[in-house]
Amino acid sequence: MKKLFVLFSAAAAVLAMSAISASAQQPIIIKFSHVVANDTPKGKGALKFKELAEKYTNGKVKVEVYPNSQLFKDKEEIEALQLGSVQMLAPSTAKFAPLGAKEFEALDLPWLFKDDAAYDKAMKGPVGKWLFKKLESKGITGLAFWDNGFHMVSANRPLLMPADFQGLKMRISGSKIADRYFRDVGSIPQIMAFSEVYQALQTGVVDGCENTASNYLTQKFYEVQKDITVSYHAHLQYAVIVNSKFWNGLPADIRAELTKAMDEATDYTNSIAAKENKDALAAIKASGKTTLHYLTPAQIAAWKKAMAPTYKWAKGRVGGEVLDLLSKELNIKMN
Numbered sequence: 548m549k550k551l552f553v554l555f556s557a558a559a560a561v562l563a564m565s566a567i568s569a570s571a572q573q574p575i576i577i578k579f580s581h582v583v584a585n586d587t588p589k590g591k592g593a594l595k596f597k598e599l600a601e602k603y604t605n606g607k608v609k610v611e612v613y614p615n616s617q618l619f620k621d622k623e624e625i626e627a628l629q630l631g632s633v634q635m636l637a638p639s640t641a642k643f644a645p646l647g648a649k650e651f652e653a654l655d656l657p658w659l660f661k662d663d664a665a666y667d668k669a670m671k672g673p674v675g676k677w678l679f680k681k682l683e684s685k686g687i688t689g690l691a692f693w694d695n696g697f698h699m700v701s702a703n704r705p706l707l708m709p710a711d712f713q714g715l716k717m718r719i720s721g722s723k724i725a726d727r728y729f730r731d732v733g734s735i736p737q738i739m740a741f742s743e744v745y746q747a748l749q750t751g752v753v754d755g756c757e758n759t760a761s762n763y764l765t766q767k768f769y770e771v772q773k774d775i776t777v778s779y780h781a782h783l784q785y786a787v788i789v790n791s792k793f794w795n796g797l798p799a800d801i802r803a804e805l806t807k808a809m810d811e812a813t814d815y816t817n818s819i820a821a822k823e824n825k826d827a828l829a830a831i832k833a834s835g836k837t838t839l840h841y842l843t844p845a846q847i848a849a850w851k852k853a854m855a856p857t858y859k860w861a862k863g864r865v866g867g868e869v870l871d872l873l874s875k876e877l878n879i880k881m882n
């Protein structure tokens with residue numbers, strides 16, 4: 548009996564040992580969900596982060612990238628992050644209000660950033676840090692800001708003057724600032740998940756939308772919009788965010804390697820965004836399936852004038868603090 552007990556204990560010990568070593572070998576999984584195609588600045592950035600994170604941690608971390616709303620659509624992915632069923636996202640900052648962080652919408656103000664460099668510099672400065680502080684109480688940690696350049700706008704008619712927008716149903720991604728500037732020009736904005744836009748344009752559920760060239764190309768929006776105005780009237784940016792409980796629970800050395808991977812993936816993404824969008828615009832043009840329009844200085848002035856009320860209104864939505872930080876950082880007057 549005693550012998551049998553010793554035998555059992557030895558077997559149990561061996562089993563326990565092998566379970567421990569198996570679990571020591573199990574990689575930490577990061578599910579990184581996003582809504583765009585792989586072949587876009589964000590898609591490429593996510594894959595670059597995967598490559599670097601797995602390399603720097605010697606495979607102790609495995610990053611699973613799920614593009615194209617494969618796992619979750621816009622709103623659901625934010626909920627999934629808070630619940631911990633995904634660990635990492637890079638939503639556009641237009642989608643942060645459900646997180647209780649409306650301040651991020653300030654970045655959607657029309658003609659706010661004069662170019663990508665101004666955006667990148669601002670986000671690496673005090674305003675970027677201030678915005679990420681807003682997420683702390685929500686169980687979310689902000690890691691980086693990614694770039695996707697400037698929005699174009701489209702419909703089945705040329706949009707050259709504010710009056711051309713009159714009565715059009717325009718798809719927006721979530722920001723009340725975009726809602727407001729589309730109202731300023733007489734259109735009717737409608738929030739819709741990114742994965743539903745192509746069909747909505749095709750069937751006429753909405754008349755038009757705004758987005759960057761890389762998204763127009765990879766989602767084929769240009770096939771169902773007769774006219775695209777290369778207006779670059781607002782900027783599309785992402786905040787890469789993680790579930791704080793997951794992030795803070797990582798061993799410190801792993802977190803340091805992942806931070807390094809994220810910093811490098813960020814520089815990579817922000818360095819390719821402009822070229823990716825330029826190439827996408829050239830491909831859209833070459834397709835011959837839509838007409839591209841460019842605004843004259845007088846037309847741009849007319850848009851700016853028509854959308855000026857958004858700037859006055861913004862303070863009530865996003866608060867004065869973020870607007871002051873932006874105005875200081877970008878050296879501009881807010882109204």
Ligand code: LMR
Binds near residue numbers: 583695740783
């Ligand atoms: C959109 O919904 O239009 C964008 O946020 C998509 C994206 O993530 O680029």
